[in-house]
Amino acid sequence: MNWISNYVRPKINSLFSRREVPENLWTKCPECGTMLFHRELAENLNVCSTCDHHMNISPRDRFAALFDGGIFTEVEVPVPLADPLQFRDQKKYPDRMKAAQKATGEKEAMLVAEGEIARTPVVAAAQDFSFMAGSMGMYVGNAIIAAAERAVRLKCPLILFAAAGGARMQEGILSLMQMPRTTVAVQMLREAGLPYICILTHPTTGGVTASYAMLGDVQISEPNALICFAGPRVIEQTIREKLPEGFQRAEYLLDHGMLDRVTHRKAMREELVTILRMLMNQPPAIKGDLPAPEPRPVIDLPPPPTPEAVVENKAAE
Ligand SMILES: [Zn+2]
Numbered sequence: 001m002n003w004i005s006n007y008v009r010p011k012i013n014s015l016f017s018r019r020e021v022p023e024n025l026w027t028k029c030p031e032c033g034t035m036l037f038h039r040e041l042a043e044n045l046n047v048c049s050t051c052d053h054h055m056n057i058s059p060r061d062r063f064a065a066l067f068d069g070g071i072f073t074e075v076e077v078p079v080p081l082a083d084p085l086q087f088r089d090q091k092k093y094p095d096r097m098k099a100a101q102k103a104t105g106e107k108e109a110m111l112v113a114e115g116e117i118a119r120t121p122v123v124a125a126a127q128d129f130s131f132m133a134g135s136m137g138m139y140v141g142n143a144i145i146a147a148a149e150r151a152v153r154l155k156c157p158l159i160l161f162a163a164a165g166g167a168r169m170q171e172g173i174l175s176l177m178q179m180p181r182t183t184v185a186v187q188m189l190r191e192a193g194l195p196y197i198c199i200l201t202h203p204t205t206g207g208v209t210a211s212y213a214m215l216g217d218v219q220i221s222e223p224n225a226l227i228c229f230a231g232p233r234v235i236e237q238t239i240r241e242k243l244p245e246g247f248q249r250a251e252y253l254l255d256h257g258m259l260d261r262v263t264h265r266k267a268m269r270e271e272l273v274t275i276l277r278m279l280m281n282q283p284p285a286i287k288g289d290l291p292a293p294e295p296r297p298v299i300d301l302p303p304p305p306t307p308e309a310v311v312e313n314k315a316a317e
Contacts, residue, residue, distance in 0.1 A: 002245070012032030022080035029053055045265050054222045054265055057271020059126035062161060065082035066124065066269055071236040073117035077108075077146045079145070080138035085172050095168040096132065097317065104131045109164075110143040114150060118273040121152040126161040126209075129201075133165030136208050138169075143211055148185035157195040157276055162213035186215045195279040199268065200227050200259075219273055220268075221250035222259045227258075279306055 008221040026035045031053035043066055046057040061090055087093040100170040101107065109131040114123045115258050127134040128134045142162070147168040151158040173208065189196045198216025202225035211227050221227060228248040246252040271286050305313075 014103050019122070020056070027055075030055070031315055047265055052223065052264075054224065055303065056129045056163065056201075057265070059106070059128050059161070062126050063111070063113050065123060066159075067113070067115035068119065072113040073149050073235055075112040075114055075146055077110070077139065077143045079107075079110055080142055083170075084174060085170070087170040087172070089170075096170070100132045102253050104128060104262075106131055108143070109134045109137070110140045110145050112147045112150070113158075114154065117269065117276060120273070120276045120280060120282065121154060121156040122159055122276065123147050123156060124155065124161070126158040127163045129163040129165075130178070131201075134208075135168035135175070136161045136163055136178050136206075137143055137168035137171045137175045138178065141181045144178075144182045144183045148285040151194055152188055152192045155194065157197060157280065158189055159197045159199065159272065160216070161199045161201060161214065162204045163201040164204055164206065164208040164213075166208060176207060177221075182212035183215065186212055197272065197274070197275060201225055203227070205229065205231060216304060217279070219259045219262070220263050220271070221253070221259050222268075223250055225250045227253055243297065 005187060023286050025038050027038060027041055028035055029048040029051060033050035034048060034050040036048060042061070046055040046061070047053070048055065066072075081246075082097070083093045085093075088293055091099075100109075106128055107129050109130065110125055111130040112123065112125045114121070116122070126142055127140065147158055147160070167178070169175070186196055195217050195219065196215065197218045198213055200213060200219070202222060204213050204225065204227045204231060209227060226232075227250060230238075231249050232243050245251075250259065253259045254262050261271065277283070277285055
């Protein structure tokens with residue numbers, strides 16, 4: 001032990017050690033492993049530029065890309081009773097909620113907003129997979145009902161982006177009750193003759209697939225999204241058979257008639273504009289602004305008659 005190794009070396013090391021890069025600047029693509037710079041990834045709507053894998057995107061970022069000029073107004077959702085079952089696994093349910101709220105900056109797993117898409121007023125709801133796996137609890141049920149009621153009131157379509165690991169087990173049977181509740185909400189739209197468009201994202205599973213996520217008038221999915229009730233691993237273990245390639249993925253479901261479209265995230269807005277205007281009986285959208293009118297040619301008019309000329313004319317008559 002001497003002062004050189006105890007004092008001088010750490011000092012020198014701290015001077016020359018590389019500054020640590022904050023972790024959140026880079027995101028690793030879970031599909032191909034490419035390191036993606038956060039700003040480029042955000043510009044690309046969280047789609048991997050190497051393999052086109054569609055990663056989670058927060059409801060706020062999605063709405064910013066969806067609505068005209070990124071402008072939308074949040075629709076208020078009634079907050080349900082917190083932790084009615086006093087549920088506890090390794091952690092208490094309220095503690096899990098607090099951690100999720102802190103990590104995402106959101107109140108709950110669904111965001112509802114109203115705004116315009118290519119001048120068509122719409123209500124949109126988006127599920128947040130990063131919030132407790134987007135699980136459907138009482139709040140999500142309330143959010144879908146609030147969204148449907150708002151759409152009926154404004155006589156406009158409802159667009160829903162689903163992403164969920166299923167029902168929220170911490171709310172037990174109360175979470176399962178959201179399946180019939182949300183089905184009734186979708187029925188409200190149907191009775192009002194308003195379109196309900198469902199966009200399924202990776203992954204949409206469990207009770208969400210078994211209720212509102214599969215009831216759309218138009219069913220769209222993002223590429224390669226896993227959409228299922230029970231996952232492929234569970235099925236494989238149950239039936240003890242190898243499942244076909246791409247089983248329960250968006251393209252497979254499209255081939256088997258479960259979906260209407262598989263659309264890239266960057267083409268989604270355009271596609272929605274077309275579908276919305278068609279279903280709402282509006283003329284097709286005009287791409288970009290109309291050209292400004294050309295200046296009209298100026299015609300040389302004869303100079304106005306002088307007062308003397310007017311008097312002379314009168315005298316001649
Ligand atoms: Zn990738």
